[in-house]
Amino acid sequence: MMTAKRINPDLQRERDAATIDPEELTRIIFDGAKELDKKRKLEDAVFNDPDYKSIPLNFMSREEQYEEGIRRSAIAVTKKEALGDLIENHNDLISYNTLACGIGNAFFLHESMFADSIKRMATDELKQKMMPLQQKFEIIGTYAQTEMGHGTFLRGLETTAHYDPNTQEFVLNSPTVTSTKWWPGALGKTSTHAVVLAQLYTQGKCHGIHPFVVQLRSLEDHKSLPGITLGDIGPKFGYGANDNGFLRLNNHRIPRENMLMKYSQVAPDGTYTKPPKAELTYGTMTFIRSMIVRASAFGLARGTTIAIRYSAVRRQSEMRPGEPEPQVLSYPTQQYKLFPLLATAYAFFFVQKKMVETYSVVNQQINDGDYTRIQELHGLSSGLKAFTSWATNVGLEICRMSCGGHGYSMSSGFPKLYVDFTPNCTYEGENTVLLLQTARFLVKSLKEGKRGAKLPGTVAYLSSNVTELRARATSAGRDLKDPRLLVALYKERAMRQIMFASDKVEAARSEGLDLVGALNRASVHLVRAANAHSHLLVVENFHEKLQELKVSQKLKKTLLQLFQLYALDGITNCSGEFLEDGILSGTEVKAIRQYVVELLPLIRVNAVALVDAFDFRDEVLDSVLGRYDGNVYEELLKWALSSPLNKTDVHPSYDKYLKPLLHRNRSKL
Numbered sequence: 001m002m003t004a005k006r007i008n009p010d011l012q013r014e015r016d017a018a019t020i021d022p023e024e025l026t027r028i029i030f031d032g033a034k035e036l037d038k039k040r041k042l043e044d045a046v047f048n049d050p051d052y053k054s055i056p057l058n059f060m061s062r063e064e065q066y067e068e069g070i071r072r073s074a075i076a077v078t079k080k081e082a083l084g085d086l087i088e089n090h091n092d093l094i095s096y097n098t099l100a101c102g103i104g105n106a107f108f109l110h111e112s113m114f115a116d117s118i119k120r121m122a123t124d125e126l127k128q129k130m131m132p133l134q135q136k137f138e139i140i141g142t143y144a145q146t147e148m149g150h151g152t153f154l155r156g157l158e159t160t161a162h163y164d165p166n167t168q169e170f171v172l173n174s175p176t177v178t179s180t181k182w183w184p185g186a187l188g189k190t191s192t193h194a195v196v197l198a199q200l201y202t203q204g205k206c207h208g209i210h211p212f213v214v215q216l217r218s219l220e221d222h223k224s225l226p227g228i229t230l231g232d233i234g235p236k237f238g239y240g241a242n243d244n245g246f247l248r249l250n251n252h253r254i255p256r257e258n259m260l261m262k263y264s265q266v267a268p269d270g271t272y273t274k275p276p277k278a279e280l281t282y283g284t285m286t287f288i289r290s291m292i293v294r295a296s297a298f299g300l301a302r303g304t305t306i307a308i309r310y311s312a313v314r315r316q317s318e319m320r321p322g323e324p325e326p327q328v329l330s331y332p333t334q335q336y337k338l339f340p341l342l343a344t345a346y347a348f349f350f351v352q353k354k355m356v357e358t359y360s361v362v363n364q365q366i367n368d369g370d371y372t373r374i375q376e377l378h379g380l381s382s383g384l385k386a387f388t389s390w391a392t393n394v395g396l397e398i399c400r401m402s403c404g405g406h407g408y409s410m411s412s413g414f415p416k417l418y419v420d421f422t423p424n425c426t427y428e429g430e431n432t433v434l435l436l437q438t439a440r441f442l443v444k445s446l447k448e449g450k451r452g453a454k455l456p457g458t459v460a461y462l463s464s465n466v467t468e469l470r471a472r473a474t475s476a477g478r479d480l481k482d483p484r485l486l487v488a489l490y491k492e493r494a495m496r497q498i499m500f501a502s503d504k505v506e507a508a509r510s511e512g513l514d515l516v517g518a519l520n521r522a523s524v525h526l527v528r529a530a531n532a533h534s535h536l537l538v539v540e541n542f543h544e545k546l547q548e549l550k551v552s553q554k555l556k557k558t559l560l561q562l563f564q565l566y567a568l569d570g571i572t573n574c575s576g577e578f579l580e581d582g583i584l585s586g587t588e589v590k591a592i593r594q595y596v597v598e599l600l601p602l603i604r605v606n607a608v609a610l611v612d613a614f615d616f617r618d619e620v621l622d623s624v625l626g627r628y629d630g631n632v633y634e635e636l637l638k639w640a641l642s643s644p645l646n647k648t649d650v651h652p653s654y655d656k657y658l659k660p661l662l663h664r665n666r667s668k669l
């Protein structure tokens with residue numbers, strides 16, 4: 001585990017008082033002792049290697065950040081080869097890359113969206129040609145879909161690919177300024193290839209967007225090819241080390257075989273065959289959306305680790321004159337800021353496992369030609385991606401502010417954590433847009449359920465009616481901390497929100513609006529409904545996990561407290577939705593508010609152990625405030641002293657500007 005010389009006594013006391021063994025929980029989070037051991041060995045491999053040492057990112061210019069990112073990403077590729085069994089699956093690869101690259105993995109899209117698109121959608125011939133080059137890093141690929149004018153509305157993309165049967169090539173063009181590809185990661189300076197999404201034209205007809213493999217740069221000298229203009233889009237909110245790029249195509253020709261033609265084809269004479277299902281082109285996005293649920297769990301776990309450890313070390317304000325100042329973690333208001341987020345991080349860890357399992361089952365079915373669950377997966381991944389990333393985004397800022405002034409210093413780790421996390425709410429499908437997709441599926445499912453159709457697992461409850469759901473809640477008894485009752489309450493709330501939004505869609509329809517118009521008019525309600533549904537899935541899944549887990553009684557009790565805090569606090573935050581339909585009475589909501597407050601000191605006993613269980617090494621946390629040993633103040637001073645501004649006692653600007661100012665009246669004295 002972490003190497004600590006002298007542990008801050010307050011932090012040590014918290015650890016000594018804990019009733020749970022964090023290691024038991026860590027094994028659960030990381031899928032068992034074997035996987036955990038592998039994770040730690042991977043960390044040792046990276047952090048014991050001097051090649052992976054960098055100066056702090058905050059002291060580098062953007063160009064230096066980019067170069068350092070490339071250096072670390074490149075050595076990570078070669079060093080990975082020596083790691084053998086330590087990298088067995090996708091999660092291992094992501095963990096290793098995240099650790100090794102630290103500053104930003106330049107090849108994330110190469111190994112995820114570029115590779116996945118080819119594996120998923122290329123013909124066997126193209127796969128055989130491209131995959132070895134991709135795997136051996138003889139090429140570097142990215143995923144170029146978004147354009148300056150359109151990211152969400154994919155049918156509105158303007159890049160064109162006209163088929164020329166005479167040469168059996170596609171001719172690619174960026175016909176307008178807004179058609180310029182804009183944002184793709186590693187596109188500006190790094191990638192040699194891209195999967196480019198373009199409107200396919202053949203035999204004089206447009207057939208919508210299709211993916212093509214396009215070479216961008218020479219494999220000899222890395223120069224951009226004729227017909228290709230590309231570069232970096234400039235500094236951003238975060239992701240300084242990444243060359244998110246732009247790309248313009250001017251009559252750039254590629255062979256016919258470079259279209260990803262597993263599902264839709266263009267024959268040599270230009271005849272077009274459409275895919276069995278148009279949405280198959282979107283599969284790669286679904287894959288990353290499901291990974292973002294995992295990234296949300298890790299992001300919030302990281303934020304709460306920093307904030308809770310620091311809150312145990314930080315003492316502030318004598319309550320009564322002469323008394324020792326309490327640890328800020330002892331204030332109920334501080335606990336109320338942080339413990340619901342801690343519970344949320346655990347809820348997200350469990351739901352990400354469910355998301356990944358569902359993704360892999362349905363993806364296998366899709367590969368086998370069974371498309372029946374594609375919509376369910378889309379509804380699930382879109383809803384969970386949006387719900388979890390928004391909660392984490394908001395939660396990270398709460399964690400930062402809970403650290404007072406020091407939270408504002410780059411040394412806290414929060415600024416980088418936040419700016420690198422927040423685009424999860426935007427990329428891979430903007431969150432509002434994704435919740436509207438989920439809601440569309442929910443409204444459809446509700447209708448089908450009413451008709452008596454059998455609905456898939458995650459929406460099966462929509463085939464009941466509210467009276468049945470209410471009866472189920474009543475039969476669970478009225479102990480407001482009973483998990484079965486809480487799940488039933490969330491179910492009814494989701495059902496009622498979906499019914500309300502569906503009624504609004506129907507009302508707009510009956511006024512003569514078409515479906516799209518009606519959905520748009522009801523969209524505010526639809527987003528609320530999709531949120532309520534996703535919230536239910538997280539609560540329900542947490543409850544299922546509680547029942548399944550074979551753990552010590554002490555840990556079970558603590559996990560139950562976390563579950564209760566997550567579910568009860570969720571009710572207080574959306575109490576209107578539980579009150580408006582009489583799911584809960586005003587008196588019950590008030591009781592729940594009090595239960596939340598009563599749970600805080602119970603969680604407090606294990607708060608530090610619960611964040612220790614996330615098993616972040618100091619090198620990963622990259623936070624002076626969140627250090628395992630809690631030696632915050634000494635390290636803050638060291639950090640400040642290492643600032644480049646402190647290299648010299650007198651800064652050169654003194655002679656240039658301050659001295660002339662300060663001395664300007666000297667002769668007159």
Ligand SMILES: CCCCC/C=C\C/C=C\C/C=C\C/C=C\CCCC(=O)SCCNC(=O)CCNC(=O)[C@H](O)C(C)(C)COP(=O)(O)OP(=O)(O)OC[C@H]1O[C@@H](n2cnc3c(N)ncnc32)[C@H](O)[C@@H]1OP(=O)(O)O
Pocket residue numbers: 094095098108143145146151152153154155185279282283285286288291292294295298374375378427428429430433434437440
């Ligand atoms: C130590 C550990 C650390 C852990 C970290 C772990 C992992 C790391 C994870 C995170 C990643 C980190 C870094 C990533 C960095 C960068 C990645 C960013 C890459 C990108 O940012 S890359 C661009 C993404 N860009 C989008 O994401 C565009 C959004 N826009 C769309 O996605 C669609 O366009 C939409 C949804 C607006 C729909 O458009 P639309 O409705 O107007 O019309 P459309 O014709 O398109 O759809 C007609 C029918 O298709 C169905 N449908 C749609 N999508 C489907 C799908 N996926 N599956 C199945 N069905 C689908 C509809 O439901 C409908 O069905 P129906 O008619 O039956 O209702």
Ligand SMILES: Cc1cc2nc3c(=O)[nH]c(=O)nc-3n(C[C@H](O)[C@H](O)[C@H](O)COP(=O)(O)OP(=O)(O)OC[C@H]3O[C@@H](n4cnc5c(N)ncnc54)[C@H](O)[C@@H]3O)c2cc1C
Pocket residue numbers: 109143144145146149150151152153182183184185239244423426427428429430431432433436
């Ligand atoms: C760091 C980063 C990395 C990225 N990497 C890549 C990459 O590798 N490859 C790639 O192709 N792209 C990439 N992108 C682009 C990203 O996928 C898009 O920005 C994203 O899909 C959102 O699209 P947009 O920018 O067009 O937003 P817009 O759709 O213009 O959103 C603007 C606002 O309009 C609202 N809105 C839009 N449509 C609707 C609607 N139908 N109903 C209601 N509200 C609506 C949204 O909710 C939002 O509030 C990246 C972006 C970022 C920030």
